[in-house]
Amino acid sequence: MRWSLLLLCFFTACSSDKSGSSGLDAGTPVESGAGAAPSTDSGTQPTRDAKAPPTNQEDGATADASPGPIVTLDDGQVESDLVGGTRRFLRIPFAKPPVGDLRWKAPVQNDKWTGVRHETSFTLGCPQNMSSQGPASSNEDCLYLNVWTPDPAPAKAPVMVWFHGGGNFAGTAGDSLPAATPPVLWYDGQYFAKRQGVIVVSIDYRLGPLGFFSHPALAGEKSPLGNQGLLDQRQSLEWVKANIEKFGGDPGNVTIFGESAGSADVCYHVVSPGSRGLFHRAISESGGCTISLGGGKDVTAAENAGPMSAFAKALGCDTAKDVLACLRGKSVDEIMTNAQQPDPTSGAVTAPPWTFGVVVDGPGGFLPDQARALFASGNVAKVPYILGSNNDEGTLFVLGATIPTTDAEYATAIRARFPADGDAVLAQYPASKFKGDYRTALATVVGDSGLICGTHDSARRAAAAGVPVYMYNFDVPWAILPDTLHASHASEISHVFGNPYTPMPDPGSVAVGDAMNTFWATFAKSGDPNYKGAPATWPAFTPDATDDDERLQFDPKFPVVQNFRKAECAFWRGLYDKAESSDGGAPGAVDAGP
Numbered sequence: 001m002r003w004s005l006l007l008l009c010f011f012t013a014c015s016s017d018k019s020g021s022s023g024l025d026a027g028t029p030v031e032s033g034a035g036a037a038p039s040t041d042s043g044t045q046p047t048r049d050a051k052a053p054p055t056n057q058e059d060g061a062t063a064d065a066s067p068g069p070i071v072t073l074d075d076g077q078v079e080s081d082l083v084g085g086t087r088r089f090l091r092i093p094f095a096k097p098p099v100g101d102l103r104w105k106a107p108v109q110n111d112k113w114t115g116v117r118h119e120t121s122f123t124l125g126c127p128q129n130m131s132s133q134g135p136a137s138s139n140e141d142c143l144y145l146n147v148w149t150p151d152p153a154p155a156k157a158p159v160m161v162w163f164h165g166g167g168n169f170a171g172t173a174g175d176s177l178p179a180a181t182p183p184v185l186w187y188d189g190q191y192f193a194k195r196q197g198v199i200v201v202s203i204d205y206r207l208g209p210l211g212f213f214s215h216p217a218l219a220g221e222k223s224p225l226g227n228q229g230l231l232d233q234r235q236s237l238e239w240v241k242a243n244i245e246k247f248g249g250d251p252g253n254v255t256i257f258g259e260s261a262g263s264a265d266v267c268y269h270v271v272s273p274g275s276r277g278l279f280h281r282a283i284s285e286s287g288g289c290t291i292s293l294g295g296g297k298d299v300t301a302a303e304n305a306g307p308m309s310a311f312a313k314a315l316g317c318d319t320a321k322d323v324l325a326c327l328r329g330k331s332v333d334e335i336m337t338n339a340q341q342p343d344p345t346s347g348a349v350t351a352p353p354w355t356f357g358v359v360v361d362g363p364g365g366f367l368p369d370q371a372r373a374l375f376a377s378g379n380v381a382k383v384p385y386i387l388g389s390n391n392d393e394g395t396l397f398v399l400g401a402t403i404p405t406t407d408a409e410y411a412t413a414i415r416a417r418f419p420a421d422g423d424a425v426l427a428q429y430p431a432s433k434f435k436g437d438y439r440t441a442l443a444t445v446v447g448d449s450g451l452i453c454g455t456h457d458s459a460r461r462a463a464a465a466g467v468p469v470y471m472y473n474f475d476v477p478w479a480i481l482p483d484t485l486h487a488s489h490a491s492e493i494s495h496v497f498g499n500p501y502t503p504m505p506d507p508g509s510v511a512v513g514d515a516m517n518t519f520w521a522t523f524a525k526s527g528d529p530n531y532k533g534a535p536a537t538w539p540a541f542t543p544d545a546t547d548d549d550e551r552l553q554f555d556p557k558f559p560v561v562q563n564f565r566k567a568e569c570a571f572w573r574g575l576y577d578k579a580e581s582s583d584g585g586a587p588g589a590v591d592a593g594p
Helices: 003-010 192-198 228-247 259-271 305-314 323-330 334-335 371-375 393-398 407-417 422-428 436-463 507-526 567-579
Strands: 066-072 078-081 088-093 144-150 156-165 197-201 249-259 281-285 386-390 469-474 550-554 560-561
Touching: 066 088, 066 228, 078 567, 088 192, 144 228, 144 422, 144 469, 156 228, 156 259, 156 507, 156 567, 192 197, 192 507, 197 228, 249 259, 249 422, 249 507, 259 281, 259 371, 259 436, 281 507, 305 323, 371 436, 386 436, 393 436, 407 422, 407 436, 422 567, 436 567, 507 550
Parallel strands: 156 197, 156 249, 249 281, 281 386, 386 469, 469 550
Antiparallel strands: 066 078, 078 088, 088 144, 144 197, 550 560
């Protein structure tokens, strides 16, 4: 069986139905969500009466939850469930469903509701195709958030808002941990709430062609020229500012954190003028925003007009009198059928005719300039910032690759990924350096070229802009497949949330999880991650004139590491700069990650 198929089965139970994520309870066995009904695509707003939850969302109550206290918001009342000694509020709307005429518009304030809204499961994910992240979804009514608070309710507690990963084309706030049996919620806020006294908010936001669509016709109706999903995230922060105090949170102490695409999105909020003041700390786990996925500049909305127009043509709307009206008349399934993106775990080097991601939308937009230019000008949020990556980021992205078996095959694979700079990459990463382990060689190149050195690039630029920065390297093998994945992309998430996956007893992994959960929460409280009794002192990231720096490594020994991948990241930085100074193209085929 191919590795890609094996991983797909891990993530999706080899299912291809269009149901959404299951209503997973936090860290305990739960009822399956397989019976969830798919959403309709009528373009009308579903009923918001809390006494009759929307029919496009699953209803299965979790095994250990019991009804808890009610919070009264300006929009209506919400009732919690008591889970793991915390109060959990699921599926609170923070914007109107972006359907019909609201498709591709900026998020609009949600309507009020009557009665008490008591939800017992997560919303289905925003529209997406089946991927290694999870099953497909056709649910456009997806702009909801979830809140965990300590029980009893705190006063002025720090708040942490989570942006899930998935390449900005997949994933949900209710994702389950891959391969865990029984199912376990991946982004479970109960441990932060119970152990640390922190309030956690997780959100769903528009993805792919519905969340990152920059068709030039949108400018004519004064709609966002792309980046709709980032505006959803900002809308959730506006909701937190207006409402979180009623849950016991402090709207003046909000930390945004995310992983992979969510990590990059955090970085984009740091540089976006319109997000200023809505958060006060930031954490990026495996991803920055100062290089594009291809290694050069982010594409501008104008540069992306051609591919977006070609996408409209594929849907038969290119000759319509009103292109946007035609596109808004298409079903979600029609749109998603024409929006297939390559599986990042396949190891394939592909160039799809169009992709959907963050664009530089210009003055007045979410991203008025390249992120690196905004850092260089100092026009960024001057908030304390944690950034880091995992030691073996690339292993996940070559899981389904055809692995070279000779030096010649390795050279061919590298040149296929980096056609303009293959010889330079081979000189930096010769096969001899890896003693015949071609899987490790290829994975190292993939991980360094994208997530590891890309995150490092953003950290350097943030520090130079006067932002207080802390960096880390995570190095605990992922228990899902430790001998193959090692400390791969996404392997740190459960540790951050304080619930590391350990099917076999592993005190070292648990200790790392306890420490990370506490470091993150302490940072959210004060802007400095260090705390009394910590296993190590986490130094600030302050590169000197020779580019020497320090970061904390998360393994059971908690060493402080000097100059992590210094030579490798200097090499890739040269290629990033080369791409930027020429035509903005990529130095090679840097893989997009979950």
